[in-house]
Amino acid sequence: MSFDLHLIVESLPVMMMGLGITIKLLIISGVLGLVLAIFLLLMRISGKWYLNFPAQMYIYVFRGTPILVQIFIVYYGLPQFEVVRDSVFWPILREPTGCAILALSLNTGAYVSEILRGGVLGVSKGLLEAGSALGMSAYHKFVYITAPIATRLALPAYSNDVISLLKSTALASTITIADMTGIARTIVADTYAPYEIFISLAIVYLIFTFGIQKLFGLIERYLGRYTIREQPHE
Amino acid sequence: MNDSTNKTLITMEGVTKFFGPFQALKNINLKVRKGEKIVVCGPSGSGKSTLIRCINRLEKHNEGQILIDGKELTDQVKDINAVRREVGMVFQSFNLFPHMTILKNLMLAQQLVRKISKTEAKDTAIKYLERVKIPEQAEKYPIQLSGGQQQRVAIARALCMKPKIMLFDEPTSALDPEMINEVLEVMVDLAKEGMTMICVTHEMGFARSVADRVIFMDMGEIIEEAPPKEFFNNPQNTRTRNFLSQILSH
Ligand SMILES: Nc1ncnc2c1ncn2[C@@H]1O[C@H](COP(=O)(O)OP(=O)(O)OP(=O)(O)O)[C@@H](O)[C@H]1O
Ligand SMILES: [Mg+2]
Numbered sequence: 001m002s003f004d005l006h007l008i009v010e011s012l013p014v015m016m017m018g019l020g021i022t023i024k025l026l027i028i029s030g031v032l033g034l035v036l037a038i039f040l041l042l043m044r045i046s047g048k049w050y051l052n053f054p055a056q057m058y059i060y061v062f063r064g065t066p067i068l069v070q071i072f073i074v075y076y077g078l079p080q081f082e083v084v085r086d087s088v089f090w091p092i093l094r095e096p097t098g099c100a101i102l103a104l105s106l107n108t109g110a111y112v113s114e115i116l117r118g119g120v121l122g123v124s125k126g127l128l129e130a131g132s133a134l135g136m137s138a139y140h141k142f143v144y145i146t147a148p149i150a151t152r153l154a155l156p157a158y159s160n161d162v163i164s165l166l167k168s169t170a171l172a173s174t175i176t177i178a179d180m181t182g183i184a185r186t187i188v189a190d191t192y193a194p195y196e197i198f199i200s201l202a203i204v205y206l207i208f209t210f211g212i213q214k215l216f217g218l219i220e221r222y223l224g225r226y227t228i229r230e231q232p233h234e
Numbered sequence: 235m236n237d238s239t240n241k242t243l244i245t246m247e248g249v250t251k252f253f254g255p256f257q258a259l260k261n262i263n264l265k266v267r268k269g270e271k272i273v274v275c276g277p278s279g280s281g282k283s284t285l286i287r288c289i290n291r292l293e294k295h296n297e298g299q300i301l302i303d304g305k306e307l308t309d310q311v312k313d314i315n316a317v318r319r320e321v322g323m324v325f326q327s328f329n330l331f332p333h334m335t336i337l338k339n340l341m342l343a344q345q346l347v348r349k350i351s352k353t354e355a356k357d358t359a360i361k362y363l364e365r366v367k368i369p370e371q372a373e374k375y376p377i378q379l380s381g382g383q384q385q386r387v388a389i390a391r392a393l394c395m396k397p398k399i400m401l402f403d404e405p406t407s408a409l410d411p412e413m414i415n416e417v418l419e420v421m422v423d424l425a426k427e428g429m430t431m432i433c434v435t436h437e438m439g440f441a442r443s444v445a446d447r448v449i450f451m452d453m454g455e456i457i458e459e460a461p462p463k464e465f466f467n468n469p470q471n472t473r474t475r476n477f478l479s480q481i482l483s484h
Contacts (some may be wrong), residue, residue: 121251124329126325126327126329126331127329127331128291129329130323130325130329130330130331130388131343132290132292132317132318133292133321133322133323133392134318134319134343134347134391134392134395135315135316135319135340135343135347135395136313136315136342136343136346136347137311137346140346140347144331144342144346145331149332149333152261152333162265175339224334225375226333226334226375226376226377226379227332228377229378230378
């Protein structure tokens with residue numbers, strides 16, 4: 001088997017035309033998923049069963065089913081309902097991109113809420129007692145003690161989830177979206193050179209992942225500055 | 235110090251506390267007047283922490299009545315936070331907010347709870363850092379300080395709220411021996427200034443020199459309560475005697 005370097009050089013720029021869509025899917029679903037995750041988290045830790053229980057069910061369903069199936073249900077399933085077609089969301093859900101973003105957000109929200117909850121559970125009880133002893137309200141304790149510490153604790157797991165989300169965006173190509181993977185599949189269909197094309201595609205994802213890891217590494221260093229004993233500049 | 239005209243700041247009457255079926259406090263009766271210093275001692279698990287944690291409602295008592303400066307501790311959130319503002323607490327494990335500088339640790343509750351302006355909160359913070367003799371650490375994070383320094387910061391943080399009562403739960407027992415004195419010195423100073431204090435501690439030297447009364451607890455009960463001289467020289471209860479011989483022997 002020969003490895004056609006020329007083909008890679010030619011097709012890489014074409015694949016990169018899908019980079020914009022991949023980034024769009026990643027960022028919009030990432031942000032919406034995070035917002036959803038925070039809501040789910042607050043429901044989970046509310047201490048009220050009628051908030052906790054639905055959130056738990058939601059998380060169970062979305063973590064317990066394949067994301068590809070979720071994308072298919074949103075894309076093929078939702079338009080069958082008249083209420084959906086008549087709703088204000090129709091212009092978004094009519095587009096495959098809208099469907100992919102919805103499915104990815106719903107899915108990542110379920111995972112991230114559990115990651116955040118892990119962070120919240122990791123905040124030492126003594127700190128909250130110290131807050132109580134100073135007369136701080138539950139709201140103030142959450143905002144000034146729990147949230148910042150939980151954020152730092154959750155960050156490593158969260159960065160993993162962002163990388164997972166990046167890889168999940170490739171599934172959008174199954175519903176006709178021309179993201180990097182979608183374009184790669186088209187090129188393969190034209191050239192019959194799956195080996196070269198998919199390997200170069202994989203390398204592009206690797207570089208992307210590397211960038212995400214570096215970015216989160218920087219944020220982790222910043223948020224973790226108070227966990228380091230030595231002061232280099234004194 | 236035992237001036238009977240001083241008003242009663244803490245009243246506990248018939249207080250009980252259960253953890254599930256386990257009774258951690260049994261019929262606790264205690265009155266503390268303004269300016270009094272009480273030392274609480276007793277074996278591990280005797281209910282010392284539970285007792286002082288009931289005073290600022292970190293634990294909810296089950297029966298009986300607790301009055302702090304005339305206000306009864308109930309389930310009303312507003313009232314509890316109002317009481318907690320007046321009651322400072324120092325923990326064995328310091329519990330400084332690790333993600334904030336020392337200065338921020340001291341300013342946070344002043345601003346949020348006392349609604350004091352930033353500049354005023356900062357002035358107060360620096361003033362109390364000077365009183366616990368570590369103003370130069372203001373911009374550091376808690377982890378960069380020694381245990382003794384952290385505990386002094388924790389005391390300063392409580393004092394910034396201008397409490398009427400200070401509770402100490404074994405403030406020196408997590409410290410290396412060479413750091414115990416720097417914390418005790420701060421506590422002695424505080425006592426001299428007339429602060430009302432309840433200290434759970436096994437530092438008997440501190441008890442002798444500072445306490446108005448020493449309370450001995452065992453199995454959730456107050457077994458003995460006496461001025462330090464009587465308490466150490468002539469303990470009435472056998473359990474107190476056994477306990478004292480144990481901790482004074484080393
Ligand atoms: N949250 C809790 N749940 C169940 N049991 C508890 C709880 N807190 C305390 N206890 C029990 O209540 C009893 C009294 O505990 P407490 O912490 O008041 O003892 P202590 O006198 O402070 O002991 P130590 O010297 O070890 O700090 C112990 O038997 C302890 O196991
Ligand atoms: Mg204790």
